[in-house]
Amino acid sequence: MDLNFQLESATPTDRLTRSHRNLADAHIDLHQAIDRSNQPRSTKMITRALAEFEHFSHSQRLQLLQGGLSQTEGDTALMEWIAARYDHLFRIAYDVASIKMPTTDEHDPFAWAIALLIGGHSSKWRKMSMQRPDLGAREKLHTLYRSAVAKKCDTQILNVFVDRNEVETSAEAAYIRALLIERFAGGALTARRLEILDSWLIASQSTFWLAREPVAGEPVLGVDPTDPARSLIPLMPGETSRRYLSLRPLSRQLQRIIDGFHRGTIFPGWGMGLLFRVEEHIAVIDFLEREIHLVGNLAAPKSKRINAARGEVVTMFAGFNDIYAHALIMQTTSPPIGTAASIEQIKLNGYGAPSLEALVSANSDTGNFVITERIRSLVTLVDFSEAGIGLEMTGEDAAMLDIDHLVAIQIHPNRPRVIGIVVRKANLHHHAKTLVGIRILARVPLRATLEHVSEALVRPTIKGILICDSPEHGFGDSVILNDVAFKLNPTLSVSMADGLFHFRLGRVRQQGPGWKMAAIEVVVAR
Amino acid sequence: MHDQTASAPNEKHLFDISENIKNADARRLRERYVASRFPQFADNTSQLRNTVEILHTARHLLDDGRPNLAEELLYIALQEEPYQREAWLFLIELAFLNNDAARFDLLANDFRKIFPNGEEQYVIEAMAHDLNPHDLRYRYMNSPTPLPNWSSHASQARDQSSQRRYHQALINAINRHSAN
Numbered sequence: 172m173d174l175n176f177q178l179e180s181a182t183p184t185d186r187l188t189r190s191h192r193n194l195a196d197a198h199i200d201l202h203q204a205i206d207r208s209n210q211p212r213s214t215k216m217i218t219r220a221l222a223e224f225e226h227f228s229h230s231q232r233l234q235l236l237q238g239g240l241s242q243t244e245g246d247t248a249l250m251e252w253i254a255a256r257y258d259h260l261f262r263i264a265y266d267v268a269s270i271k272m273p274t275t276d277e278h279d280p281f282a283w284a285i286a287l288l289i290g291g292h293s294s295k296w297r298k299m300s301m302q303r304p305d306l307g308a309r310e311k312l313h314t315l316y317r318s319a320v321a322k323k324c325d326t327q328i329l330n331v332f333v334d335r336n337e338v339e340t341s342a343e344a345a346y347i348r349a350l351l352i353e354r355f356a357g358g359a360l361t362a363r364r365l366e367i368l369d370s371w372l373i374a375s376q377s378t379f380w381l382a383r384e385p386v387a388g389e390p391v392l393g394v395d396p397t398d399p400a401r402s403l404i405p406l407m408p409g410e411t412s413r414r415y416l417s418l419r420p421l422s423r424q425l426q427r428i429i430d431g432f433h434r435g436t437i438f439p440g441w442g443m444g445l446l447f448r449v450e451e452h453i454a455v456i457d458f459l460e461r462e463i464h465l466v467g468n469l470a471a472p473k474s475k476r477i478n479a480a481r482g483e484v485v486t487m488f489a490g491f492n493d494i495y496a497h498a499l500i501m502q503t504t505s506p507p508i509g510t511a512a513s514i515e516q517i518k519l520n521g522y523g524a525p526s527l528e529a530l531v532s533a534n535s536d537t538g539n540f541v542i543t544e545r546i547r548s549l550v551t552l553v554d555f556s557e558a559g560i561g562l563e564m565t566g567e568d569a570a571m572l573d574i575d576h577l578v579a580i581q582i583h584p585n586r587p588r589v590i591g592i593v594v595r596k597a598n599l600h601h602h603a604k605t606l607v608g609i610r611i612l613a614r615v616p617l618r619a620t621l622e623h624v625s626e627a628l629v630r631p632t633i634k635g636i637l638i639c640d641s642p643e644h645g646f647g648d649s650v651i652l653n654d655v656a657f658k659l660n661p662t663l664s665v666s667m668a669d670g671l672f673h674f675r676l677g678r679v680r681q682q683g684p685g686w687k688m689a690a691i692e693v694v695v696a697r
Numbered sequence: 698m699h700d701q702t703a704s705a706p707n708e709k710h711l712f713d714i715s716e717n718i719k720n721a722d723a724r725r726l727r728e729r730y731v732a733s734r735f736p737q738f739a740d741n742t743s744q745l746r747n748t749v750e751i752l753h754t755a756r757h758l759l760d761d762g763r764p765n766l767a768e769e770l771l772y773i774a775l776q777e778e779p780y781q782r783e784a785w786l787f788l789i790e791l792a793f794l795n796n797d798a799a800r801f802d803l804l805a806n807d808f809r810k811i812f813p814n815g816e817e818q819y820v821i822e823a824m825a826h827d828l829n830p831h832d833l834r835y836r837y838m839n840s841p842t843p844l845p846n847w848s849s850h851a852s853q854a855r856d857q858s859s860q861r862r863y864h865q866a867l868i869n870a871i872n873r874h875s876a877n
Binding site: 429432450617637667669691693 | 720729733735737739758769772773859860863864866867869870871873875
């Protein structure tokens with residue numbers, strides 16, 4: 172790849188300065204200056220270059236990660252530049268690890284550990300900058316690991332620095348961390364959450380190892396270091412692999428992280444994750460708990476695919492207030508009184524993504540809805556099952572959505588809108604489109620006006636979306652509210668054709684920016 | 698909710714985090730964590746001393762298929778106030794049902810320290826024998842039959858008629874909309 176071209180193509184931006192160009196040039200010089208007859212010396216050079224780059228980019232990386240949705244073109248260019256730097260450093264480190272010394276003793280075990288460590292950084296920043304994975308990178312990781320095993324330096328414990336923090340690793344541990352990052356960077360974590368998870372993995376590396384046999388009864392991922400097409404994958408019962416990674420150590424580490432929060436400490440006590448909100452850490456805990464559970468219960472049947480036309484254009488609404496105000500107009504707890512024409516009263520001046528302003532408004536926890544010009548988006552359906560929906564949209568549309576956002580989708584005209592939560596975002600390989608995965612919360616959510624139960628003459632009302640779950644005892648049913656309404660912790664009443672019900676809010680089952688889905692606990696039924 | 702049979706509070710036990718809780722920053726972080734992990738306990742950590750509410754939520758979490766979260770809530774509550782007898786018993790029975798002998802042993806020992814005269818000791822020892830028949834400490838015990846039901850699910854423990862009526866009304870409303 173022409174790195175100078177990469178730099179130039181990142182414009183227009185005021186984020187990339189002469190210093191950035193100089194640093195990229197320094198990496199080109201470093202690549203040429205590598206001493207191909209002296210691996211230890213070259214390893215020191217790449218280690219120093221990594222430390223310098225981390226020092227140079229630290230505040231910029233932090234600023235980008237704290238930026239969230241409000242990214243400018245300059246931010247995007249800077250993210251791509253950082254990913255390109257890690258890519259380049261990985262290529263240099265790979266070359267250094269490939270240097271053949273006259274005898275095995277003359278090899279430097281750091282060469283493999285550093286190369287695999289940078290390989291993990293590279294995967295992570297490619298994902299963070301919404302770029303496609305480098306298809307050759309996994310093969311390089313496998314090759315490095317096999318080569319470390321051949322040189323018998325795969326398990327040697329070494330101390331390396333990550334953002335100036337000293338951590339223990341080995342070639343094998345760094346390989347596992349890189350593969351785990353590749354697996355977890357599939358789109359289910361935002362950039363901030365991926366950074367938190369990575370700091371956990373880096374700090375826990377010494378607890379990871381690969382086994383030749385799976386441990387019975389433990390959640391296990393398999394990897395074949397000779398197969399560039401495969402990374403860490405869950406194994407069906409009876410399926411075999413060349414190497415096995417038990418997730419039990421990760422599970423135990425997760426428990427330690429939770430215990431740490433109980434004591435008021437954040438693991439690992441360093442890194443950018445320290446500066447992110449506790450909610451972000453909890454989202455990572457939830458994610459890992461779910462992943463480990465899924466890997467351990469792989470034999471569970473998958474949800475049934477639903478026969479909906481692939482490629483069909485469907486309508487999507489985003490944010491609690493927009494969904495309540497527009498997507499569910501016809502879906503109320505009272506018998507329907509509107510007509511199809513009432514849907515057309517929705518003010519639409521064009522299709523495409525909701526503007527940032529609209530999204531802020533829709534996700535706002537103020538409960539105030541502000542009419543905006545773009546309320547719904549037309550997106551393409553790529554997959555539809557009982558549990559989830561896959562949507563394809565332009566990168567511009569997808570940039571306005573993030574993990575945990577609430578969305579409503581109309582699959583068929585004149586059929587109820589499905590409500591769900593964004594659980595995955597990933598760039599598609601074949602063109603500049605993004606795949607957004609939605610987990611369905613309800614296939615027929617009902618819009619309800621809820622009333623506070625009190626002795627007051629005037630009882631305030633709040634907006635709620637009622638969700639019905641399958642168990643007949645009814646303890647699976649929920650209501651979605653905005654954050655402000657939830658914080659009041661009210662006893663509420665809802666009127667339906669079959670009765671009047673008072674209920675209180677129970678445990679929170681799902682939550683996202685500005686909204687919570689709480690269990691309904693009925694206290695009075697009349 | 699303090700218990701009359703509780704021992705002196707200076708015992709060292711599984712949930713001793715008093716040193717950390719005295720640190721204001723640690724306390725703040727812990728409270729933010731609890732508020733975010735269990736939003737219904739967000740406003741006041743005194744809610745974590747409300748045993749009835751804690752057990753209520755833990756039972757519902759079992760209903761939701763989140764036993765780990767139920768356990769965590771009970772642990773947090775006991776860290777805040779260790780003299781919540783029913784929370785201990787809930788955890789002890791969960792460890793028994795999960796066939797987790799090591800955890801059961803830890804919990805049973807701590808429970809014994811805090812409630813040395815607890816009337817549940819006999820049942821706990823019978824459960825310990827059932828989990829580990831070779832443990833000589835419990836060789837004279839018989840298996841508990843039936844189980845004490847300290848950790849029943851909400852759907853098993855409560856009057857379900859109101860909740861069922863609401864659920865049916867919701868289904869009827871959904872069917873009306875789906876038909877239109």
